[in-house]
């Protein structure tokens with residue numbers, strides 16, 4: 001088989017063997033390569049094979065369909081989206097950073113919408129609020145897939161940027177981000193907890209890391225020693241993963257004080273349970 005240069009890189013030796021057979025994929029592949037690198041084909045004698053293959057495809061793909069394919073490919077290229085993920089413990093500044101980035105996009109004339117989970121009722125439903133009290137209006141939703149319908153298709157299509165806060169509470173986070181960035185050209189900025197109070201992966205936040213253009217892990221200040229806090233300690237004996245609360249229930253801590261704090265809380269929980277058994281036994 002004629003060894004040919006890649007259209008996209010100087011040293012690509014051969015196309016995959018299956019591409020030598022005329023299959024729908026090989027036709028699409030060759031046509032799209034041709035469209036994307038039309039100038040290279042004309043200039044690059046080593047691509048004669050592709051040129052002759054393209055010319056032999058005429059009955060299958062007319063120049064009109066190749067032209068319209070070019071428009072589709074160029075459109076998809078020019079409207080490719082982005083995904084930026086902001087994680088860290090509670091009080092690390094995730095919401096603050098999200099708001100700052102959203103406001104920067106707005107000041108650049110981009111159309112923005114912010115979504116948070118309707119599970120987070122700490123500071124009211126129609127706005128996202130930082131622990132410092134800074135707030136912006138938002139959509140409080142049970143899931144992300146309903147956003148387009150709630151906002152309206154026309155308004156949704158005009159959106160450039162979608163901010164998502166408390167992302168750990170959205171079960172459809174992966175699918176929504178994938179579709180919004182890959183196929184709708186949206187810039188999605190996601191803020192959420194990477195870990196729960198036991199430092200386990202929380203919701204689908206870590207699942208979208210492979211989809212992301214950027215990942216930022218923020219830190220807070222350890223409430224015990226003032227060093228950088230990477231984890232969130234739950235101060236109560238409650239063991240369910242989802243427990244809405246603020247400084248009343250949680251505190252950011254460094255590794256040393258997470259480990260020692262977790263031991264203290266587990267021991268305190270054991271003592272409380274023991275005393276309840278004794279009380280029940282006496283009654």
Ligand SMILES: Nc1ncnc2c1ncn2[C@@H]1O[C@H](COP(=O)(O)OP(=O)(O)O)[C@@H](O)[C@H]1O
Nearest residue numbers: 090091092093094095096130131132220221252
């Ligand atoms: N222990 C702490 N460490 C860092 N910031 C704290 C702490 N306790 C309270 N804060 C306040 O919380 C703010 C961050 O709030 P926010 O952006 O809502 O954080 P997150 O969304 O990560 O929970 C900080 O600017 C700070 O003023």
Ligand SMILES: Cc1cn([C@H]2C[C@H](O)[C@@H](COP(=O)(O)O)O2)c(=O)[nH]c1=O
Nearest residue numbers: 089090091196197232241242243244245
């Ligand atoms: C660690 C942890 C937290 N939560 C809840 C508590 C808060 O309502 C949010 C996190 O808020 P923030 O914006 O990051 O301050 O999540 C939870 O349900 N389970 C946990 O383990």
Ligand SMILES: [Zn+2]
Nearest residue numbers: 222225254257
């Ligand atoms: Zn500490």
